[in-house]
Amino acid sequence: MADFSSSVSGGRMEGVQLRSESEDITSADVTTDARRNLQSDDDEEDDFQTYMSVVWQGGKVGIAYYDIDTTCFYMMMDTVETMDFHIISKVFEQVKPMCIVTTAKQDEGLLAKLKSLGGKGPEIDDFVQLLPTLDFSLEVSKRRILSMNLPSIPNHFTESERTLHMSSLVPFDNICMVRAVGGLLKFLDKKRVGIELESTETRVPILAMRTFSLECLMIVDDASYSALQIFQQRNHPSGYKSGASSGKEGLSLFRIMNRCKSIIGSKMLRQWFMQPLKDMAKLEQRQDAVAFFANPRNIEVTSTLEDCLKHVKHIPRILARMTSSQATIAQWQALYKTAYNATYIGDVCRQQKVRLEVFRKIGEKFTEDLHRIADLIHRIVDVEESTIQNKFVVKQNVDPDLDEKKRTYNGLPDFMTKVAQSELNQLGEEITECNVIYLPQLGYLLAIPLCDSIREEDNYNIPNLEFVFMSSNMVHYKSESTKELDLLLGDVQCEIADQETVIMHRLQNTILEHSQVLLDVMDCAAELDCLITLANCAREYNYTRPQLTQDNIIHVTAGRHPLQELCCSPFVPNETYSDEHVGRMKVLTGPNASGKSIYLKQVALIVFMAQIGSFIPAESAVVGLMDRLFTRIRTLETVSAGLSTFMMDLSQVSSAVNNATERSLVILDEFGKGTESSDGIALLCATLKQWLSSGTRCPHVFVSTHFHALVTKSMLPKSTHLKFQTMEVIEDGNTLVFLYQLIDGSTSHSYASHIAEASGLPSAIIKRGKQVCECLGENKLVNRVGTxxxxxxxxxxxxxxxxxxxxxxxxxxxxxxxxxxxxxxxxx
Ligand SMILES: Nc1ncnc2c1ncn2[C@@H]1O[C@H](COP(=O)(O)OP(=O)(O)OP(=O)(O)O)[C@@H](O)[C@H]1O
Incomplete structure (x- = not known):
């Protein structure tokens, strides 16, 4: 009989789980699944796909892009764009779209630029999508935007209320931007992006519309990011198009500084790194916050906030899943934790007496709605049971009718055992075992194991029982009592599921109506995470607060290279002075391996760090905000970029010559080395002369070179802007001691033989090299040596x-x- 009762409960499981025995999964599997859901939520991989649209008209560019992952729409307000299309390139570098949509009637230069952004992969033809100009017309675009169905717009809104709401989200006076949005909406609808497999009535989900602007950004190109090791390698699924390798971040500034507690924080920090600012007020706000969190007196508040930030999740992704009712239990739980912890963060920030912009924003945006959302989820969702059952389960006391059904359902096993017992008593003696099970659609059934009396197929018939089917040595019948059970209990389990789904939908809609609050929370929490991260770095790496100024100067006392100082000890700090009085152009000569490249990169990195709002590796600094950073530094990647190395050098330098202003920082590390030396020196010399001749419009230029003739033959004109500097070395007999100290002056030797010796080149080769060098220097015949x-x-x-x-x-x-x-x- 022990066997019997267990088969009864086994029957119940079979019915509840809606699956046959062969498909059975254990509860351990369910929790593994749930855990996997949680993990996928936590995954940091940037599996985003974006679609971008560009309209360039009257010298202004408007850009829009759609992120399939967050289902958010991002719009760049109309911005002045020149023929070098650096704004479009900048947005492209950040967005890395799958394709770019634009109007068929197009400027050829822009078209060529867009095509070149797509790289050289096989998908190049599909990369730029040209749509009829009508799809981008202003009126059509406006209409399309106004008819959008955002979840934050409540259903009861009238037409004029909707229009008013949309106008608050989309600045309609930005004509290019509106046209770009309209064209992209049309494209998304036509291609059914992200909803390819859904029914035709389903529209592309759009959670929110957000604007962005590049006006206050310092422009840094992709090559500089990798040459300065700000990012080492950036993963992107469309990397295959350009043949770029994808992998994890190597040793880079971003890697050593990214201590964010949340994924949204990491994402925002990456965005901050991608968008250095020239907006002083914003940068000073960041600096104030970094100073507060870096202060040891505030360590307790900082660590409390950090603990909460760990639980703030990527909300747009969750909300996007909710719009299609596909949120997993892990995501419900993540939303609850986010709302709960955000409420706490709000309380902590409101308690602070210090006036920080981030505290003010959090105090204002983390409203009571958050508390309500957390409370609703907490009261309605039974997380524990949901995780076990791997479906949305409603807690008790939410709906009395539902509770009643669940009570009936939970009493079923006992009841079914009793029914099975009474059925068994009525069956013949040859049948020793039976059980009652429930199967959806079929209802309650009596299951009897195969025995000798019902072994033959014809013999399945048992008086008073209706044969239904046979499987796994069990014959299933309908009896009078099971029919009664059908009538009495019906599909309780299905009804429970239906009722729970209705409750889930209602809860979902309430949350989606508050999606704006949740998105604001995410932004503020991510910002807070970034600021705490910068503060932690400042404390750990001994960074100081740079003084930002509108004056066009760069003054750094005892500056260090943030990555190099972690690799070599002791690191020798150096000064940097660049302004109208001491000169804006520094030409650095010095022996090989004396620290020239490290110094040049250090200057660029310090300015870059100051312009993301971070503290910097220096004793003190006054940094004038730069508008662009240009570099010409050879890296391994430039060698594999397809273009010849020298072509790469030239394209980078020509971009600097054509676009650098007096507020730009230009770093040239050994430009001209990749070709015949007389051509190289001529090019370098002409480039520097061009800048020197521009007088006060000369950018801040830092050049390193081994072309000593530049100094010895006085190839450059005398100018107050020009200063020669070198790295101090002491020659002690045959050995060379590097001091890595920057001093005024120049050198006429590269001391290459010393470096060759230190690198282990055979001494015979070095000796011969020196011999030839001496002969050439003295214009003597070189003696032949050989076998x-x-x-x-x-x-x-x-x-x-x-x-x-x-x-x-x-x-x-x-x-x-x-x-x-x-x-x-x-x-x-
Ligand atoms: N300020 C410093 N303090 C300590 N060590 C340094 C410093 N600067 C550079 N170094 C060391 O010197 C090495 C060589 O530096 P770097 O590559 O800048 O030389 P370089 O002058 O540019 O050489 P080359 O002209 O051959 O390119 C670095 O890898 C580092 O180990």
Whole structure:
């Protein structure tokens, strides 16, 4: 009988789980699944796909892009764009779209630029999508925007209320931007982006519309990011198009500084790194916050906030899943934790007496609605049971009717055992075992194991029982009592599921109506996370607060390279002074490996860090905000970029020459080295002269070079802007001691042989190199060295040449001479 009762409960499981025995999964599997859900939520991989649209008209560009992952729409307000399309490139670098949509009637230069952004992969033809100009017309675009169905717009809104709401989200006076949005909406609808497999009524989900602007950004190109090791490698699924390798972040500034507690924080920090600012007020707000969190007196508040931030999740992704009712239990739980912890963060920030912009924003945006959302989820969702059952389960006391159904359902096993017992009593003696099970659609059934009396197929019939089906040695019947059970209890389990789904939908809609609050929370929490991260770095790496100024100067006392200082000890700090009085152009010469490149990169990194709002590796600094950063630093990647190395060098330098202003920072590390040295030196010299001749419009230029003739032959004009500097070295007999100290002046040696010696090159080679070098320097004949074989051949050929030179063509007989020469050669 023990067997019997267990089969009864086994039958119940079968019915509840809606699956056959062969598909059975254990509860351990369910929790693994749930855990996997949680993990996927936590995954940091940037599996985003974005679609971008561009409209360039009247010298202004408007850009819009749609992120399939967050289902948010981002719009860049109309911005002045020149023929070098650096704004479009900048947005492209950040968005990395799958494709770019634009109007078919297009400027050829822009079209060529867009195509070049797509790289050289096989998908290049699909990368730029040209749509009819009508799809981008202003009126059509406006209409399309106004008819959008955002979840934050409540259903009861009238038409004019909707229009008013949309106008608050979309600045309609930005014509290019509105047209870009309209065109992209059309494209998304046509391609059914993200909803390819859904029914035709389903529209592309759009959770929110957000604007962004590049006006206050310092422009840094992709090559500089990798040359300065700000990012080492950036993963992107569309990397295959350009043939770029994808992998994890290597040793980079971002890697050493990213201590964010949340994924949204990491994402925002990456965005901050991608968008250095020239907006002083914003940067100072960040600095104030970093100073507060870096202060040891505030360590308790900081760590409380950090603990809460760990639980703030990527809300747009969750809300996007909710719009299609596909949120997993892990995501419900994540939303609850986010709302709960955000409420706490709000309380902590409101308690602070210090006036920080981030505290003010959090105090204002973390409203009571958050508390209500957390409370609703907490009261309604039974997380524990949901995780076990891997579906949305409603807690008790939410709906009395539902509670009643659940009570009935939970009492079923006992009841079914009793029914099975009474059925067994009525069956013949040859049947020793039976159980009652529930199967959806079929209802309650009596299951009897195969025995001798019902072994034959014809023999399945049992009086008073209706045969239904046979499987796994169990024959299933309908009896009077099971029919009664059907009538009495019906599909309780399905009804419970239906009712729970209705409750879930209602809860979901309430949350989606508050999606704006949740998105604001995410932004503020991510910002807070970034600021605490910058503060932690400042404390750990001993960074100081730079003074930002509108004056066009860069003054750094005892500056360090943030990555190099972690790799070599002791690191020698150096000063940087660049302004109108001390000169904006520094030409750095010095022996190989004396620290020139590290110094140049250090200058760029310090300015970059100051312009993301971070503290910097220096004793003190005054940094004037720069508008662009140009670099020409050779990296391994530039070698593999397809273009010849020298072509890459030239394209980077020409971009600097054409676009650098007096507020730009230009770093040239050994430009001109990749070609014949006279051409290289001429190019470098001409470039520097061009900037020097621009007088006060000369950018801040830092150049390192081994072209010593630039100094020794005074190739550059005398100018107050020009200053020669070098790295101090001491020559002690045969050894060279590097001090890595920047001093005024120049050097005329590269001391390459010392470096070669230190690098383990055989001394015979170094000795010979020195010999040749000396001979060339003194304009002497270089003595030939070689093997004994080449030596004797040299003597033989020299004798032939000498004898030929002695022939007097007017007097001697040439034929006779050649004959004797032949005999001489044959003999030897
Ligand atoms: N300020 C410093 N303090 C301590 N060590 C340094 C410093 N600067 C550079 N170094 C060390 O010197 C090495 C070489 O530096 P770097 O590559 O800048 O030389 P370089 O002058 O540019 O050489 P080359 O002209 O051959 O390119 C670095 O890898 C580092 O180990």
């Amino acid at each position: 004994s074989k080449s030596e004797s051949a040299f003597i033989k050929y020299k004798a032939i040449v000498d004898s030929f030179l002695k022939v007097d063509l007017d007097k001697d007989d040439l034929v006779e001479y050649l004959e004797s020469l032949k005999q001489h050669i044959d003999k030897n």
